[in-house]
Amino acid sequence: MTSKKYFQGEGPWSDADQLVLYLDTGSWRSMRPVVEVESCIYCGLCALFCPTQCMINKNGEYFEPNLDFCKGCGVCAKECPRGAIIMKPEGEFNDE
Ligand code: SF4
Numbered sequence: 001m002t003s004k005k006y007f008q009g010e011g012p013w014s015d016a017d018q019l020v021l022y023l024d025t026g027s028w029r030s031m032r033p034v035v036e037v038e039s040c041i042y043c044g045l046c047a048l049f050c051p052t053q054c055m056i057n058k059n060g061e062y063f064e065p066n067l068d069f070c071k072g073c074g075v076c077a078k079e080c081p082r083g084a085i086i087m088k089p090e091g092e093f094n095d096e
């Protein structure tokens, strides 16, 4: 029996092979990560470090957060080597 049977849904620090997209973590968000696509070099570090694993690969060109699950923690912005992710207050958006 492998450890994957015990740790399904764990984050990237485990050996799980499934995403952690089943909690309503999007409702926690007060800040929103905005990706400046022209600055993204598609290194994938934002996706690797995102605690909820909600960074979506957009056609192999850049990454974008799935806002249903992004909790606005800012880890992706902190880890991005290009400074391509800007955290902005949710109040600046009127799409919800
Ligand atoms: S960490 Fe920054 S540069 Fe790398 S894929 Fe994410 S947004 Fe793009």
Ligand code: SF4
Pocket (backbone or CB within 6 Å): 033, 049, 050, 051, 052, 053, 054, 055, 065, 066, 069, 070, 071, 072, 073, 074, 075, 076, 077
């Ligand atoms: S702010 Fe970034 S690291 Fe945090 S949950 Fe959202 S996409 Fe993931």
